[in-house]
Amino acid sequence: MDGKIMSLRDQIRSFIFENFILEKPEDLVDDASLLEKGIMDSTGVLELVAFLESTYEINVEDEELIPENLDSIKNIVVYLERKLAQASKPKAGQASAAQA
């Protein structure tokens, strides 16, 4: 741990790298559909949600389990920023991805 604070985007990318083994890491562009690329499947989505909920202390509602929120790095980051802004105390990005 070098104490550097990772951006949300980097934390999400890091989680995906660690947990969904990628044939071609360069496939992981921010707006690529994780589903179409076969990077994530139904159990993968559950893992992602569990990660988001525990790491960022948010509650992912059933209705938020949609591609617009979770199907690409870009979508996840935008969704996360919105959820964190809604919370009373927005948490600064933690270098916690390595724990995943």
Add this chain to the structure above:
Amino acid sequence: MLLQHFLENSARRTPDKVALVCRGERLTYDEINRKANQVAFLLRSQGIKRGDRVALFLDNSMESIISLFGILKADAVFLMLSSQLKAPKLAYILENSGARAFISDTGKLKSVSDVIRAARGLEAVILAGDKSRIEPALHRNVIAWPEMEGAPELQAAIRSANIDVDLASIIYTSGSTGNPKGVMLTHLNMVSAATSITTYLENVPEDIVINVLPLSFDYGLYQALMAFKFGGTLVLEKSFVFPYEIIKRMAEENVTGFPGVPTIFAILLQMKDLKKYDLSSLRYITNTAAALPVTHIQQIRETFPQARLYSMYGLTECKRVSYLPPEELDRRPDSVGRGMPNEEVWIVDDRGARLGPGATGELVVRGSNVMKGYWGDSETTDRVLKPGPLPGERVLYTGDLFRMDEEGYLYFVGRKDDMIKTRGERVSPKEVENALYAAEGVAEAAVLPVPDELLGSAIKAYIVRKDGAGLTDKQLLLHCKKMLEEFAIPKYFEFRDSLPKNASGKIDKLSLKAELQRPDRQN
């Protein structure tokens, strides 16, 4: 009666009724029938003859449904392949089946271009999707889907010569040798199964069925076939990855029927407040592929009190075997029911002698739903299709162990061989081991199932590295991803210095199994 008559009859009876809802699009029976006629005409014009095999490599889509009926109308045999198939297996299937045409989507090209280029015997490649992504070098005869829809004179019905004992489809399923087996199904097989099932489900034209299962899986495929048979509406989804979308769709479309597998129900039951969605139109829910935990059965019934829940069992080789009448769920929640209409089942011992109630033995199935055999593999066919009561008839030895009670209700005990059931899919340990042996640095590999709450069984791989090989589980995972479908990829890897051997020098899986069962085991 042929399978395509399901579509043609409904198109005659209710031409303007919505038959298919998919990704926001709606098509009537008449529209689908006409488009299927166009596909049939196109295939014939490309030299596809009676009995030829045509492979489909698509996600659940309008094109999948239209194509399969088009292939049937051309007297050809459709092969609905999983879009999750990796190149090696796809190549094997195309070669093994001798497929003459290949229907896919330009979005899939990246993973299969090499396979298409190398596939001998393909007369035509038909591609849906973005035309501009087609490379000329792909194949000498590539037809873009939109081109086919152009000519109105192609819409007339074409002449068909098939009768019901002709092949309608080959469904590839996992085989214990590691290579997939092509289950040959005649029109009679499939019409018979569809008739039995729609009878016990009491389907009516007003039924609206949602299908989230892959059409390459017979459970998913039959949702389309049966809906067209009874003249209902099919809501076709790609997958269950985003459950909220599915629930929303079910409410929007007033879905009456919901077929699922245990992993889908497990995900569904994790959603926080299902009761707030209006799913009052739901009248039946079905489960097969693996047993539903009794707690999940209870939760499903509580969440959807107005729906009837059917626990069922079957195998690709005969489509479906049994169903439990929902009123029996209180008394026998762990049973998969009795044989379906127009079918006979019994249990035998190792010598094939019939057993009475209470005894455990292999389940045998008799009926018109039983397959013709495995494509190009009479040896394996002869091991599962054995002589039945009448001269010349063959019955199916399922390889599944069951117990039957006094009233004929069946209880699943286990597999006779070592095939693994995970996520409702049948996986051959040999296939996974073959894939592992193909990886750099693997000296020995053994694959075993371990119980898993969500998956049924999870796959565990024991690996012995080659001397000096610094192989990691991440590397192996990456390797497996290239070779195997998602559900066949091991969840756990354990590296050992050596693996126990039995007297003949083979890896002793029984000993590994025993280790797993010891209370002090660490996973």
